[in-house]
Amino acid sequence: MSSNKNALIRYKTLDKCLKNKYRKYTLEDLIDECSEALFEFEGKESYVSKRTIQLDLQNMRSEKFGYEAPIEVYERKYYRYSDPDYSIHNISVNESDLKAMNNAIQILKQFKDFSMFKEMNGVIQKLEDSIHATNQKSIIHLDKNEQLKGLEHIDILYESIVNKKVLKILYKSFTARESSVYTVHPQLLKEFNNRWFLICLYKQKMYNLALDRMENIKADESLSYIDKDLDGDEYFKDIVGVTVAESMLPRNVVFFVDSANAPYVKTKPLHKSQEIINETKDGTLFKICVQINFELERLLLGFGDTLIVHKPQKLKLRMEEKFRMGHKNYQDLSILKEGAIQDQ
Template identity: 85%
Template sequence: MSSNKNALIRYKTLDKCLKNKYRKYTLEDLIDACSEALFEYEGKESYVSKRTVQLDLQNMRSEKFGYEAPIEVFDRKYYRYSDSDYSIHNISVNESDLKAMNNAVQILKQFKDFSMFKEMNGVIQKLEDSIHSTGQKSIIHLDKNEQLKGLEHIDVLYESILNKKVLKILYKSFTARESSVFTVHPQLLKEYNNRWFLICLYKGSMYNLALDRMEKIEVEEKNEYIDKDLDGDEYFKDIVGVTVSETMKPRNVIFFVDASNTPYVKTKPLHKSQEIISETEEGAVFKICVQINYELERLLLGFGNSLIVHKPRNLRRRIEEKFRTGIMNYQNLIIPDEE
């Protein structure tokens, strides 16, 4: 269990003890209560030191976490709140806090139509009621498309990852003639370019399956789940998009962007590794270090004639060939005369 979660459990336990009007708690009693609470959550012996509890009480008294708890010692050995109505869960908020919370609620409301957020509807309504929401329109608008095919699968996929369940998925890719069955160990859900993907373990290798190509999902209760303990930031750190190769090393991709588009690439880097190699009045030369995948090619092609790939050579040739094919398509296009 993380140290942050441990601390939250201790604070919650101490709060419960300090507001108890029917029992007196010494420091040793508080230590025992915290140790028992951690044992209950972790299922193993977990002794909390005297110094840890003393520091917790000090933090609760201070402004560090916004508690400013009125903790007092009476009869020289017992601990309690001097205000019998106080609890760390009853922290007051100022006008600035209310505005910030109201803005957060407006953003959360934009997700409530997604199936995976349906259970949030009641929570969002409670938040609106508790902070006296003004019902203002959302100032921040997030890009979303509730009509995307496959969103109905998010619930079962999310629950399977959370509860570590193996899945049997009937799947048909865009290039396949017939559907195939994949028995997978789901690890992560990833959204990219307004499409959702399941990152999963299949026959010892990592795969990404598009939700809009899934036809049927069943839980395989008999199969033992394999947890790869994936960290999304670490797993996707060397790529653009969702396609990760377990064997390919990231390479330096060097490309030129004309002057009119340079500001856009500067302010919205293609990848976090992006850096400027040189810049003139004509434009700038950039470098990113990534794996070469399909999504990267699509992104580079999207800039049209305003971007030129310098290196690596194989990538440059593929981009060049696609432009040649595109030119031929336009040259051979026959459009009926408009009436």
């Protein structure tokens, strides 16, 4: 169990004890109560130290979490709230807090029709009712597309990851002639460039399957789930996009962006490893350290003639070939079938 969740359980337990008017609690009693509460949640012995409870009481008294609890020691050994009506669950919310919560609700409401968040509708409504939220229009608009193909699969995939279930997925890639059944151990869901992917274990290797290519999904109860315990931040740290090659080491990619477009790359780095090597009046030389994959190539190509790859040589040559073929396509319009395009 995470330390944050442990702390919340202790605070809740301490609050219950301190507002109890019919029993006297010593510090040792509070330690025992918190240890017992954690045991109920974790199902195993979990002794809480004296120092931990003393720090918890100190935090509850302070402004650190907004509690400012009126905890007092009486008869030199017993703990209670000096205000018998106080509880950490009865904390008042000021106007500034209400505005912040209302803004957060407006953002959450943008997801209310999204399949994965349908069950949040009731929660959002309760929040609106409890803080008297206004019906103001949201001034923060998130990029989303509820009509994306494959979104209907998110619920079952999400639940399968949470409940650790093996899945049989009928899948047809863009290059395949026929659909195939993949028996996979789902690990993570990943969104990139407005498309969703399932990161899964298939035949002892990690794969990413696009949700929009999935035709049918069902659980396979006959197989034991293999949990790779993936951390998304760690798993994707060396890439742009979703394609991770387990055997590939990240490479230094050096590229030049002209002066008109360099500010866009500075303020929105292509990867967290991005560094500036050199700047001139003509532009900026950048470096990132990533695996070279399809998504990186597409990203670099998207800058068109404003970006030039310098290293590694293999990527540079591949980019040159892409632009050469693109130029050829524009020069040789005969490759388009007659009538495919019309002058506008």
